[in-house]
Amino acid sequence: MIVVLIGAVSAPTISFAAPAQVVYAIVVAGCSLAVLLRRSRPILALSIMAVLLAVHLLIVARPGLFPGVICLIAAYTTQTQLAGPWRWGVLAGTYVGATVGVAMSPIPGLGEDWRSRGLMIAAVGTALTVAALTGVVRRNARDRYDLAVERARALEAQQASEQRLAAVEERARIAREMHDILGHSLNTIAVQAEGARYALHTDPDRADRALADIGQLSRAAVNEVRDLIDVLRTENDPATTQPTPTLRDLPSLIGTLQRAGTPIRLRIDGEVNDVPGHVGLAAYRIIQESLTNAITHADGAPVVVRTTIDDHSLDVLVSNGRPNHTGTRPGSGHGLIGMRERVLALGGTLDAGPDPATGGWRVTAHLPWSRR
Known part of the structure; x- marks a missing residue:
């Protein structure tokens, strides 16, 4: 216009x-x-x-x-x-x-005066240069804006990807914790209930102890699940929860299973207090899952648990003997996946498979840490 x-x-x-x-x-x-x-x-x-x-x-x-x-x-x-x-x-x-x-x-007034006409040409060239430079400034500003928009979009896409990955990792962590808490407790409760059923008429005291263990395990599992839910519901301040289990809690864990009739031998080499909390929790969960698998697939077979603590690492060994029965219940594999995820998160290694020495199953884990 x-x-x-x-x-x-x-x-x-x-x-x-x-x-x-x-x-x-x-x-x-x-x-x-x-x-x-x-x-x-x-x-x-x-x-x-x-x-x-x-x-x-x-x-x-x-x-x-x-x-x-x-x-x-x-x-x-x-x-x-x-x-x-x-x-x-x-x-x-x-x-x-x-x-x-x-x-x-x-041009009126100029005629054949080429000097004046030259000055006119210079003035026109100057005006064109100003217009061109204005265009350069406009183009650079537009390019900077487009680059900023592209970077913002890339940042949004990266943040969305990170949020998706964080959600996947959080779901995996929740699934791993729920499996470790409920899987162990429910399997132990099942073993205790079967033992109490057979001992009810022949050994009432043993049956009473088994029922007491079932009650204790049930309450402990409920408390751990409640603590996990409280953590998930809390956005800012951490919820008040019970202390997370560490290697110091292994005797209590093994004692419960021993009362259920599983012979377990525990050996700890090194100073437990030197192990960082997150490493101790990972080792505890690995041993807990390994013992759960042992009583599930090789009930009654002897189990050996050994931990070796060095200056910068922790080695775990859980080995059970040959099962007394030939048939075994098939597993879902989630426990082994959870153990591997815990070990990889610490930069360690895990090996699980048949043990030629005992004819049973063997789990070994190497969990390193760094001191700062």
């Missing part, structure tokens, strides 16, 4: 009275359309401007404000819309066209 108004007030006036005025009206309309197309089709728009300005120079043969404004828009457009070699080539063509236009146009 502004370009059309400039064309209307610039000389010559838009009219159909003379051929030159008709051509000028066509030039104004065509250049106005090209200005509208310069963002979507910059090459086509600049080509239309160049052709129409050439027609204006040859037929109208009168300098005016409108051709100068179109040259400034063309110089600005070369820097904002064109890329690579096109940008500078078309700008050079704009300089050449403007120079030829000023040199060939009959």
Whole structure:
């Protein structure tokens, strides 16, 4: 709209009275359309401007404000819309066209004074340079904005990916904790219940101890599950929970299973207090899961538990003998997966498989840590 108004007030006036005025009206309309197309089709728009300005120079043969404004828009457009070699080539063509236009146009008051005409060419070149530099500044600002938007989108995608990974890790951690807590407690309760059933008529005292152990295990499992739920519900401050189990709790764990009839031998080499809490918890859960698997798949077979504590690592060994019965209940494999996840989180190693020495099953784990 502004370009059309400039064309209307610039000389010559838009009219159909003379051929030159008709051509000028066509030039104004065509250049106005090209200005509208310069963002979507910059090459086509600049080509239309160049052709129409050439027609204006040859037929109208009168300098005016409108051709100068179109040259400034063309110089600005070369820097904002064109890329690579096109940008500078078309700008050079704009300089050449403007120079030829000023040199060939009959400018009133200049006549054959080439010195004044040279100053006019220099002034036009300066105006074109200012327009081009304005386009460069605009293009750089736009590029910086586009880069910022792209980085923001990449950051959002990275954050979304990290949130998904964190959610997956949290679900895996919850599943691992629930499996370790409930799997061990329920399997031990099942063994104790079976033992109490057989001893109910022959050994009432043993049956009473088994039922007491069942009650204790049930309450302990409920408390651990409640603590886990409290942690999950708490967003800021940690919930008040019972202390997490460590290697110091192994005798209590093994004592419960021994009362259920499983012969277990425990040996601890090294200072338990030197083991960091998170490493001790991982070792406790690995031993707990290994003992659960032993009483599930090799009930009645002797079990050996040994921990060796060095300056920077902890080695765990759980080995059970050959089961007294041939049939075994199939496992889901979640326990072994959970043990491997705990070990890998600490940068350690885990090996689980048949033990040729005993004919049973053997689990070994190496859990390192660093002192700072």
